[in-house]
Amino acid sequence: MQSTLKVIPLFSSTISCGFPSPADDYVEKDLSLDEHLIKYPESTFFVRAQGDSMSPAILDGDLLIVDRSLTATSGKIILGILDGEFVAKYFFYRDGRPILKAANTKYKEILIKEENNFQVWGVVTYIIHKVY
Amino acid sequence: MPKIFALIDANSFYASCEKLFRPDLQKKPVVVLSNNDGCIVSACKLAKQIPQVKNFLPYYQIRDCLKENGVEVFSSNYALYADISKRLMNSLAKFSPEMEIYSIDEAFLDLSGILSNGSFEYDYFEYGIKIKNTIEKNIGIPVSVGIATTKVLAKAANRLAKKNTVGVMDFTNNECRCDVDQMLTKIDVSDLWGIGHRQSQKLRELAIHNARDFRDYQNINLIQKKLTKVGRQIQDELRGNVCFTLEKSPADSSFVPRKSITSSRTFGRPVFSKDELNVAIANYISTAAEKLRKQKSLCRYLTIYVRTNPFKGIEQYYNFNSTSFLSATNDTRKMIFAASKLLDKIYRSGIEYKKCGVILSDISSENTLQLSLFEEGDTIKDRLLMKNMDKINTRNGERILKVAACGTTDLCTWKMQQQLKSPAYTTRFSELPIIKLC
Numbered sequence: 001m002q003s004t005l006k007v008i009p010l011f012s013s014t015i016s017c018g019f020p021s022p023a024d025d026y027v028e029k030d031l032s033l034d035e036h037l038i039k040y041p042e043s044t045f046f047v048r049a050q051g052d053s054m055s056p057a058i059l060d061g062d063l064l065i066v067d068r069s070l071t072a073t074s075g076k077i078i079l080g081i082l083d084g085e086f087v088a089k090y091f092f093y094r095d096g097r098p099i100l101k102a103a104n105t106k107y108k109e110i111l112i113k114e115e116n117n118f119q120v121w122g123v124v125t126y127i128i129h130k131v132y
Numbered sequence: 133m134p135k136i137f138a139l140i141d142a143n144s145f146y147a148s149c150e151k152l153f154r155p156d157l158q159k160k161p162v163v164v165l166s167n168n169d170g171c172i173v174s175a176c177k178l179a180k181q182i183p184q185v186k187n188f189l190p191y192y193q194i195r196d197c198l199k200e201n202g203v204e205v206f207s208s209n210y211a212l213y214a215d216i217s218k219r220l221m222n223s224l225a226k227f228s229p230e231m232e233i234y235s236i237d238e239a240f241l242d243l244s245g246i247l248s249n250g251s252f253e254y255d256y257f258e259y260g261i262k263i264k265n266t267i268e269k270n271i272g273i274p275v276s277v278g279i280a281t282t283k284v285l286a287k288a289a290n291r292l293a294k295k296n297t298v299g300v301m302d303f304t305n306n307e308c309r310c311d312v313d314q315m316l317t318k319i320d321v322s323d324l325w326g327i328g329h330r331q332s333q334k335l336r337e338l339a340i341h342n343a344r345d346f347r348d349y350q351n352i353n354l355i356q357k358k359l360t361k362v363g364r365q366i367q368d369e370l371r372g373n374v375c376f377t378l379e380k381s382p383a384d385s386s387f388v389p390r391k392s393i394t395s396s397r398t399f400g401r402p403v404f405s406k407d408e409l410n411v412a413i414a415n416y417i418s419t420a421a422e423k424l425r426k427q428k429s430l431c432r433y434l435t436i437y438v439r440t441n442p443f444k445g446i447e448q449y450y451n452f453n454s455t456s457f458l459s460a461t462n463d464t465r466k467m468i469f470a471a472s473k474l475l476d477k478i479y480r481s482g483i484e485y486k487k488c489g490v491i492l493s494d495i496s497s498e499n500t501l502q503l504s505l506f507e508e509g510d511t512i513k514d515r516l517l518m519k520n521m522d523k524i525n526t527r528n529g530e531r532i533l534k535v536a537a538c539g540t541t542d543l544c545t546w547k548m549q550q551q552l553k554s555p556a557y558t559t560r561f562s563e564l565p566i567i568k569l570c
Contacts, residue, residue, distance in 0.1 A: 042219040043270035045558060051569030058569060063561075069270040079567065081155040086567045107570075121155075121272075 037126050043069035045122065047079065047086075054088060057103040062129045064088065066122035077124040082110070083117050088124065135374050136243040136256060136279065136304060139286040140224055140263060143274040143294065145237035146174035149216045150206050152272045153557045153565045161203040165191055168398045169207055169551065179203055190443075207553040215558040219271050227263050232378040240283060242378055260300035279304055283376045284369035287325040288343055292318065316344035316370070326366050334358045347371055393431070395420040396489020402441075403485045409438060409475060414468045414537035416490045421464040424492055425522055430460035430510075432494035434467055436474050441486035449485075451478040459509035460496055463518060466510075467492075468537045529560075 038044045049062045057077065058064065064079070072078045078091040080100065089100035089110070098118065100110040112118045142148060146164040151157050161179035163172045171190045179185045182201050184194045191205075198205055217236045225231050230242035247259060260277040267275050278290025280303035292315055293301035303312050319342055322332035338354070340346045347370035349355060356364040365375035395416035403409060413436055424431055437452035453474040461467065471490065510518075521533045531538075555563035 040270070042223045046561070046564050047567050048564045049569055050566050053569040055569075060569075063564070064567065068272060081158070084156045084158060086155055086565070088567050088569055102569075 065126040068122040070123040142237035147176040257302040282369035319343040392493040411539040431492040
C-alpha cells in the first residue's frame with residue numbers, strides 16, 4: 001500500500017563530542033506521516049481533486065485522503081457517488097434526507113431524492129495542499 | 133471441538149477492482165483480458181450474462197460482439213489487483229488469528245472457537261455476514277463466504293454462496309442440517325475442490341455425479357484405488373473429517389522464497405530474428421534475476437524456451453535448453469551470457485516465434501553458498517554492482533540501468549500488449565483517481 005511518504009527523524013541531540021548526550025535515552029521513534037494520516041491502511045485511498053466547488057476547503061490539485069471504513073456523519077466532507085459520478089461535498093441531513101453542500105457559495109446544494117442513486121464511497125479525513 | 137473453516141472469495145475480482153474507481157461502470161458489463169489481451173479472464177455478473185463472454189473465447193473473436201453489447205473491456209492491471217488483494221487479506225486477517233491466503237482473491241480462515249469465548253453475539257452465519265459486509269464497505273469489493281467443518285466443504289459452501297442472494301452459506305448451522313444434503317446434490321463432482329476433469333470422469337463411471345453421491349459412496353477402497361489418497365481425503369472431508377489443515381502464509385507472500393522463478397511473455401508481434409529473441413530473453417532474465425536477488429537467493433540452473441503460435445496454421449516449433457552454473461549465481465550478466473549460448477543451440481531461422489521465456493531453478497539462499505573449485509562464484513564487486521543497479525531501478529520504478537544486451541531501442545514489441553489498461557490508481561501518485569469538484 002502507500003509507503004511512499006517520507007519518514008522524518010526526530011533529533012535528540014545535535015553534536016556528538018565524545019561524551020554521550022543524556023538525551024539519547026529519550027530518543028523516540030521517527031515521526032511517520034503515514035501513521036499520522038492513515039488510521040486504517042486497508043480502507044484508506046488517495047484521490048486528486050480538480051475544480052473549485054469546494055474552495056476554499058479543497059483547492060484544485062489537492063490530494064484527498066479518504067477512508068472507506070468511516071461512517072458519514074453530518075458536517076463531514078464525503079466522497080460519494082451520485083448517479084454514477086464521483087462527488088466530494090459537505091454531507092448533512094435535513095428532515096432525514098441527505099444533502100450535499102459545496103463549500104463554494106457559487107454552487108447550489110443538492111438535496112438527495114428517492115430517484116437519485118446515491119452512495120457514500122468514503123469519508124475525507126485529510127486534505128493535502130501544496131504551497132511550495 | 134470441531135473445526136470451523138471459512139473460505140472467503142472475491143466475486144469477479146479483477147472486474148470488481150476495475151469498477152472500484154469507475155462509478156460510471158457500476159451498472160455496466162465489465163470484462164478484464166489476460167496478459168497480452170488474449171482472452172477474458174474476469175467478467176462481472178452483468179457481463180457473464182452474455183453467452184460469448186461465458187465461454188471464454190479469444191478476445192479477437194468476440195471484440196465486435198462485446199462492443200455491440202456495450203461491454204467495457206480492460207487489460208490486466210496487476211499493480212491495482214495486487215494492491216487491492218493486499219488490502220483484502222489484511223482486512224480478513226482481523227477476523228481470525230489463523231489464515232491461509234489461497235490465491236490473489238481467496239483465503240481460508242480458521243474460525244474454530246472464535247465465537248465460543250463467552251460471547252454468543254453471533255452464530256457463524258452472522259459472523260460470515262459481518263465479514264462480508266465489512267470487506268464490502270472498507271475495501272469496496274464484493275465477496276462470498278462459505279462456512280463448514282472442513283476446507284473441501286467450505287469451498288463447496290462458497291460456491292453455493294456465490295449463487296444465493298445473501299452471499300453467505302453456512303453448512304455448520306444445525307437448523308438447516310437436512311438442507312446440506314440437498315445443497316450437496318447441487319454441486320457437480322467436477323466442481324469440487326481438488327477434483328479435475330479426469331477424476332470426475334472416473335467418478336462418473338461409478339455413477340457418482342454430485343458431491344452428495346461422492347460423500348455417500350460406500351466403497352472407499354475403490355475410491356482410493358481410482359483417485360489415490362487425495363481422492364479418498366476429499367471424500368473424507370465431505371463427510372466432515374478434517375484431512376487438510378491451513379497452510380499458513382506469511383503476511384507478505386512476495387517474500388516466500390520460490391523454488392523456481394519464471395519470466396515469459398507472448399510477443400506483441402511475430403518475431404523472426406535471433407537478435408530480437410536474444411533481446412527479449414535478456415529482458416526476461418533481468419526481471420527474473422531481480423526477483424531472485426529480492427528474495428536473497430541464488431540459482432544454479434537456467435532454462436530458456438521458445439515457441440510458435442499453436443493457434444496459427446504455420447510451421448510449429450517448440451524447443452528448450454538448459455545449463456547449470458558450477459557456482460550458484462544471481463548475476464544478471466552471467467545469466468544473459470549463458471542464455472545467449474543456449475539460444476544459439478535451439479534457434480531455427482525462418483520460424484515465426486510467438487513466445488519465449490526463462491526459468492531459474494535449483495534455488496538456494498545467498499547465505500548457504502557452496503563455492504566451486506572450477507568456476508568463480510559472484511565476487512563482492514559483482515554483488516555490489518547488482519545491488520546498486522537494483523537500488524537505482526527500484527527508486528525510479530523502472531529499469532533505467534540495464535545490461536546492454538537488453539537493447540536500447542523501442543522494446544514495446546515484446547512488452548505486453550495492454551492497450552486497455554486502467555491507471556495504477558492506488559500505487560502511483562501520478563495516476564490517482566481524479567475527482568471533479570463541480
